[in-house]
């Protein structure tokens with residue numbers, strides 16, 4: 577087994593254990609292998625080991641890799657999305673995890689209509705209100721909700737977050753729990769199905785799964801150090 581295949585097998589074992597601990601079905605969790613900075617050849621190793629969901633955070637990098645790789649890969653856009661990239665991102669990516677403002681959501685909705693698409697969208701939440709990070713604050717998300725729900729070309733499937741980096745994964749747990757609670761509240765208060773939570777990276781994905789993650793974004797644990 578090559579290194580990527582061995583890493584994927586070990587991650588799947590940890591996903592299985594975290595699901596068992598939380599009383600969840602393993603099928604509820606999608607592992608997204610984050611391929612940023614890794615070559616198309618490394619991504620192909622993951623594909624050959626059965627990996628289908630892959631994540632990139634830059635359009636340009638994705639554009640150079642996608643044509644070299646099997647069409648059955650599902651690409652997830654996880655990085656900050658600039659307005660001038662939306663038109664190119666929409667047709668290439670199955671899901672966008674990083675819609676971080678009402679204006680961007682409205683613009684993406686317009687472009688989706690022009691292109692005849694109905695993209696699946698996560699709204700990114702900046703729970704810790706970190707200056708350096710994109711995302712809706714909880715207040716912004718609540719005050720934007722009605723307008724967001726009227727964007728008829730966007731299928732808003734859930735919430736995403738990138739909590740502050742920590743040494744100890746347990747320190748991420750309160751952020752993951754808070755995102756789940758926010759999702760539960762919004763979903764209940766507004767009678768909106770919001771099935772998905774995109775949270776958890778290489779250092780803390782098992783904790784994220786225990787707190788309800790449905791999409792974990794894992795890069796270095798799959799491909800090695802960047």
Ligand SMILES: *Cc1c(COP(=O)(O)O)cnc(C)c1O
Pocket residue numbers: 610612633654655738777778779793794795796797
């Ligand atoms: C790079 C990246 C990841 C993966 O990070 P690792 O620590 O390598 O697992 C996850 N989410 C986002 C938004 C990223 O940019």
